[in-house]
Amino acid sequence: MASDPYSARCAAALEGALAAVPFYRGWRALDPGPDRPAAERMAALPVLSRADLRAHVPDGFVRSGFSARDGFAAGEIEIVTTSGTTADRASVVWHQPWWDRSLREAARVHPALEAVYRGPHREAVLTSPMCTGNLCHVGELPVAERTLGNLLFLNQELDPARWDAASVRRMADELNGFQPDVIEADPAYLAVLARACIRSDTPLHQPACISLTYEFPSHLHLREIRRAFPGVPVVSSYGSTETGYVFTECEAGLLHQNTATCHVDIQPVRDSRSRGRLGRILVTTLGNPWFELLRFDVGDLARLHGGAPCRCGRTDGLTVEAIEGRARDLTFDTRGMAVTVRQLDDAIAAADGLLAYRIEQSGPRRYAVRYVAEDGAEEALAAALPPLVRDLYGPDAEVTARREPTLAPEQSGKFRLALTTFEWNVEELFA
Amino acid sequence: MTPAPDPLAHTRADFPLLERTIDGRPIVYLDSASTAPKPRCVIDAIVGMYNRHTANVHRGVHVLSEEATEAFEGARAEVASFLNASPGEIVFTRNSTEGVNLVAHGLGFAPGDEVVLTALEHHSNFLPWRMAARAVPVGLDDDGMPPYDEVERLFSPRTRLLALAQVSNTTGVVAPVEQWIAAAHARGLPVLVDAAQSASHLPIDVRALDCDFLVLSGHKVLGPSGIGVLYGKRERLAQLALYQTGGGMVRHHGDDGFEPHDVPQRFEAGTPNIEGAVGLGAALSYLRGLDMDAVRAHSLALGRRLVEGLQGIPGVRIIAGSAPLERRIGLATFTLEAAGLSQESLARVLCDRYQIIASGGYHCAHILHDRMKLAGTVRVSTHVFNTHAEIDFALAALREIAAW
Numbered sequence: 001m002a003s004d005p006y007s008a009r010c011a012a013a014l015e016g017a018l019a020a021v022p023f024y025r026g027w028r029a030l031d032p033g034p035d036r037p038a039a040e041r042m043a044a045l046p047v048l049s050r051a052d053l054r055a056h057v058p059d060g061f062v063r064s065g066f067s068a069r070d071g072f073a074a075g076e077i078e079i080v081t082t083s084g085t086t087a088d089r090a091s092v093v094w095h096q097p098w099w100d101r102s103l104r105e106a107a108r109v110h111p112a113l114e115a116v117y118r119g120p121h122r123e124a125v126l127t128s129p130m131c132t133g134n135l136c137h138v139g140e141l142p143v144a145e146r147t148l149g150n151l152l153f154l155n156q157e158l159d160p161a162r163w164d165a166a167s168v169r170r171m172a173d174e175l176n177g178f179q180p181d182v183i184e185a186d187p188a189y190l191a192v193l194a195r196a197c198i199r200s201d202t203p204l205h206q207p208a209c210i211s212l213t214y215e216f217p218s219h220l221h222l223r224e225i226r227r228a229f230p231g232v233p234v235v236s237s238y239g240s241t242e243t244g245y246v247f248t249e250c251e252a253g254l255l256h257q258n259t260a261t262c263h264v265d266i267q268p269v270r271d272s273r274s275r276g277r278l279g280r281i282l283v284t285t286l287g288n289p290w291f292e293l294l295r296f297d298v299g300d301l302a303r304l305h306g307g308a309p310c311r312c313g314r315t316d317g318l319t320v321e322a323i324e325g326r327a328r329d330l331t332f333d334t335r336g337m338a339v340t341v342r343q344l345d346d347a348i349a350a351a352d353g354l355l356a357y358r359i360e361q362s363g364p365r366r367y368a369v370r371y372v373a374e375d376g377a378e379e380a381l382a383a384a385l386p387p388l389v390r391d392l393y394g395p396d397a398e399v400t401a402r403r404e405p406t407l408a409p410e411q412s413g414k415f416r417l418a419l420t421t422f423e424w425n426v427e428e429l430f431a
Numbered sequence: 432m433t434p435a436p437d438p439l440a441h442t443r444a445d446f447p448l449l450e451r452t453i454d455g456r457p458i459v460y461l462d463s464a465s466t467a468p469k470p471r472c473v474i475d476a477i478v479g480m481y482n483r484h485t486a487n488v489h490r491g492v493h494v495l496s497e498e499a500t501e502a503f504e505g506a507r508a509e510v511a512s513f514l515n516a517s518p519g520e521i522v523f524t525r526n527s528t529e530g531v532n533l534v535a536h537g538l539g540f541a542p543g544d545e546v547v548l549t550a551l552e553h554h555s556n557f558l559p560w561r562m563a564a565r566a567v568p569v570g571l572d573d574d575g576m577p578p579y580d581e582v583e584r585l586f587s588p589r590t591r592l593l594a595l596a597q598v599s600n601t602t603g604v605v606a607p608v609e610q611w612i613a614a615a616h617a618r619g620l621p622v623l624v625d626a627a628q629s630a631s632h633l634p635i636d637v638r639a640l641d642c643d644f645l646v647l648s649g650h651k652v653l654g655p656s657g658i659g660v661l662y663g664k665r666e667r668l669a670q671l672a673l674y675q676t677g678g679g680m681v682r683h684h685g686d687d688g689f690e691p692h693d694v695p696q697r698f699e700a701g702t703p704n705i706e707g708a709v710g711l712g713a714a715l716s717y718l719r720g721l722d723m724d725a726v727r728a729h730s731l732a733l734g735r736r737l738v739e740g741l742q743g744i745p746g747v748r749i750i751a752g753s754a755p756l757e758r759r760i761g762l763a764t765f766t767l768e769a770a771g772l773s774q775e776s777l778a779r780v781l782c783d784r785y786q787i788i789a790s791g792g793y794h795c796a797h798i799l800h801d802r803m804k805l806a807g808t809v810r811v812s813t814h815v816f817n818t819h820a821e822i823d824f825a826l827a828a829l830r831e832i833a834a835w
Contacts, residue, residue, distance in 0.1 A: 075771070078771035091780050
């Protein structure tokens with residue numbers, strides 16, 4: 001049934017996983033069979049969750065013929081733990097060569113990234129130490145111990161609000177000394193560093209490009225980063241520890257799927273709960289026999305591109321207009337329609353003087369916006385934010401706004417832009 | 432393994448936390464050395480204080496304040512009974528750490544004064560001495576055990592105190608506290624005993640021990656966090672310099688100075704953690720109700736099962752694995768050499784795949800890990816509610832992981 005090499009690889013991955021990966025034994029009865037198109041077969045299968053990973057790593061997802069024991073012994077694979085918060089965390093089987101390939105292939109979407117990753121390069125990483133696994137129990141490590149080959153890990157602090165002037169200076173100096181070709185950063189962290197350097201007139205090394213990943217990039221972050229790195233291409237990358245790199249932003253601003261190491265299904269949110277091509281990202285890994293995932297729910301949402309083909313000319317795989325944020329960070333307007341983090345960010349992040357924010361929804365019509373303001377912008381924001389929130393959620397929304405000196409990240413080091421304080425079931429959103 | 436009796440298994444119903452599930456499966460809580468679940472009587476005691484007796488202690492003249500004071504001082508008496516001390520020898524602190532700091536600060540060390548301890552001590556019983564004096568540790572052998580017998584070789588004219596954990600939070604081995612106390616007292620030196628781990632596993636009698644100071648933390652003995660105890664012989668406490676000043680610790684304050692209360696109130700400046708103290712009292716009462724000899728026997732049996740089981744798993748190295756089984760509590764710290772798996776990842780996998788709650792890391796014992804060149808360890812620790820079946824489940828999980 002597969003008509004092109006990518007479809008053939010997807011079909012083979014599906015066939016192979018159902019036939020030879022222990023965890024999927026229970027799924028085989030649900031498969032409509034090899035005479036049906038791969039997409040139809042995929043859609044008939046359940047969604048793979050992190051709870052499944054927790055219960056069955058490592059042996060559950062290793063293809064028969066491969067032994068996790070031998071893989072560990074040979075140094076082919078290791079167990080790493082993801083950085084999500086509490087229920088989102090899982091241990092996964094890490095196969096470095098496959099990860100490297102995923103990175104290289106995803107980078108091909110954007111010329112600036114491709115230029116860096118196709119050859120030897122230096123890379124600085126700026127994110128929560130929970131994401132890079134270099135959280136140190138005995139304080140900050142010296143730069144030599146944070147430099148692994150071509151990689152420099154800049155940060156060991158769980159909250160960038162705790163960086164003092166010396167920390168900022170130290171990171172700027174290390175960047176200037178290391179001269180990375182690329183900075184791979186959590187946008188929230190890089191925005192704080194960028195702003196601090198601009199305010200203190202600290203020179204910052206200008207890399208060939210910046211790759212933003214780890215969490216949703218707010219307009220607030222992008223504004224600060226572009227000010228500190230004028231002219232440097234800033235590229236959004238999307239992926240996860242479990243799935244490798246999945247989507248990369250092209251020069252035209254759309255995100256394209258990495259067809260070399262994954263297949264993606266976007267499971268649509270029901271029309272009654274959202275507007276337009278919104279769905280959750282389900283990833284099937286390709287070419288990694290140590291950790292074969294079928295329809296893995298990363299926990300994030302994307303909006304499919306629905307217009308003309310992308311100006312970049314790329315046609316393989318899915319094209320998405322945007323990553324819309326985490327499903328669990330959805331809020332709901334007063335009519336019960338889902339509001340994604342991206343929609344929220346589009347609505348309020350442009351407010352003058354806004355440095356950080358978080359929306360907390362406590363009822364069908366009750367919203368509290370906590371915000372951090374630039375000096376002098378406090379009163380203007382107090383007046384401006386509630387109408388912006390009402391425009392988004394509905395004229396009958398009850399909105400309160402409260403200024404905060406800082407907003408803290410979650411235990412994972414990531415910043416949550418929206419949350420509900422009541423329970424709801426994410427599965428109800430999907431058909 | 433043969434089935435073993437669990438005479439305290441009935442206590443499981445007292446702990447609401449044990450009803451918790453992760454990914455739909457019940458948890459196996461083996462991390463009480465870090466912090467212990469709370470029995471319902473402790474939770475009820477705390478909630479009861481908030482619901483019915485909220486008031487400040489020692490200063491009000493109304494009914495609620497009298498009730499709160501009675502509950503607070505009743506908790507002090509309960510702690511005293513638990514330790515075979517008198518209530519006047521019990522100072523409420525935030526935790527063991529604060530108790531040690533209070534003594535280290537209060538003894539007024541001169542430059543060059545020395546405190547003898549072991550390299551195995553928890554940070555809380557090491558760093559305060561290091562800050563206040565010169566810490567002189569007994570070393571560690573290759574197995575991670577201090578040569579306790581060598582303590583007298585470390586005495587010098589500058590030695591001012593001995594500090595020792597009754598049970599190490601890392602090895603789970605019961606230290607020869609009596610021997611250290613005898614050696615110290617022969618030279619007129621006081622001894623501080625860190626009972627943070629031991630108090631949940633051994634009967635403690637400060638009169639019989641004849642220790643000068645003893646500290647424990649509420650959260651490890653089934654009580655709430657943020658409350659601890661410093662026991663001190665009354666004359667020893669009276670010699671300590673004031674630690675903090677403020678309300679509650681002063682008998683009279685005038686233009687010409689102030690007069691502090693007697694011990695223990697002189698060390699309890701400010702409004703105390705009333706609910707915490709009451710919760711701690713309830714926790715210790717609960718433990719006494721189980722009979723601490725029975726608790727000791729249960730801990731010993733679980734420790735034996737755990738260590739013997741670990742010894743049979745390929746790739747496992749137990750810290751202080753050579754220590755006699757009869758000197759252990761239900762705690763073992765170990766590494767499992769499995770390619771591709773760090774010790775922290777191992778602890779994570781135990782939780783993710785088996786719902787076993789255990790510690791991974793350094794357990795506030797960096798010196799031990801540095802000297803043994805260990806990049807972290809896993810610690811399994813029990814309490815009264817744990818069963819042999821849970822130990823067997825954890826061992827089976829480790830055997831399975833070792834076979835990956």
